[in-house]
Amino acid sequence: MGRVTPLVEARGLAVGHGGRALLEEVGLGLHRGRILCLLGPNGVGKTTLFRTLLGLMPPLGGAVFLGGRPLSDLSRAEIAQRLAYVPQTLTTPFAWRALDLVLMGAAARLGPFARPGAAEIARAEAALALLGIDDLGPVEITRLSGGQRQMVLIARAIAQGAEAVAMDEPTASLDFANRIRVGKAIRGLAARGIGVLLCTHDPDQAADLGDEAVLIEPGGVLAAGPAAEVMTAARMTRLYDIPVRRDSLPGGRLHFSGPSGRGDEGPVAGTSAGQNV
Known part of the structure; x- marks a missing residue:
């Protein structure tokens, strides 16, 4: 059986700022319908790695591939068609309706001057309905709770139609109930065949949601593989000191x-x- 091409792949990746590498020789692969967790302490370089995988920062070495194609060969529109992004929080001075925000994801495949039409609106409404939050469509984002905002951001990622979704600590500022709701939505994405790249500080969340885990320590990868096998007490002790x-x-x-x-x-x-x- 031949090798299955990952949706997102890093090969020998070095990331950092100003020419100084924080992490080197990073390798990982995200596959369809799987949840891959990036786990490590604060300040280790997870966010920098995350931004590099998203194409928001250039690598200092190695390469990132989306669907087998080098990230450097893809336009921003092509990247958006393959990889959606859910940030940790949403802060905006604009009182967009939730439906408007989700519509931005549905319109990601359009040209820079094209206006979303009936098909994009239907896709945005379907994404909200899929998560059971279609009642939030007409509500202004500034009036939503933190958990509701995160669910809307996940709906935006669904509407984008990408095969992979990258999430940067999407439950970090949420209470217990909303963490459960967002976790259920993340599982739902994987069940639909979407690959989820999840950056988290929470070992319990990584063990609960993750199919695979990549443990990030200063300088590079401590271990990578099936979450239950990789996340041993000894490795977690080393990771968090x-x-x-x-x-x-x-x-x-x-x-x-x-x-x-x-x-x-x-x-x-x-x-x-x-x-x-």
Whole structure:
């Protein structure tokens, strides 16, 4: 069986600022219907890597490919047709309606001076309906909660029609309930065959959502592969420079915890003892 071409691929990638590399020899591949998590501490260079994968910053070495084609050979419009982007937050002084914002994604395939028509409006409305938030269509973005805004941004990515979606910590500022809702939407994208590249600070989220994980430490990649295999207690301890325990919860979920400050190295109350690996 031949090699399956990734939707997004990095080969020997070096990223950084002003000619100084933060990360080198980064390799990863995002495939259709899979969720790939980028995980690492603050300041390690994840955002710079993310921006380079999106084509917003030039690589210092190596290359990025979208659907097997070098990113450097693609126009911004061609990139938008292959890779959508969901930022961590949306801040705008404009009181766009939610439908208008989603329509921007639906219109990504149009020329620079073309106006969206009935087909694009229908695609935007369908994206909102798919996430069960079609009632938000006429509501101004400035009146939406943080969780509602994130769902609208995901709808915009769906309307864009790209095969891959890159998400930069989409639940970082959300409460528990909205984190659950956004997580469900992310799984829904993968179930529809869309590849999801998810940057996160949360090991539990990466273990819960991720099919694969890439652990980013200063200088480069610590480990990459299936999330459950890659995210060991030893590697997470090295990654975050604190003692980390990995426990297996009922249902096969993984939970990661650090020192409690009480001399208690056991799992969180109410969980099974699990396996510290």
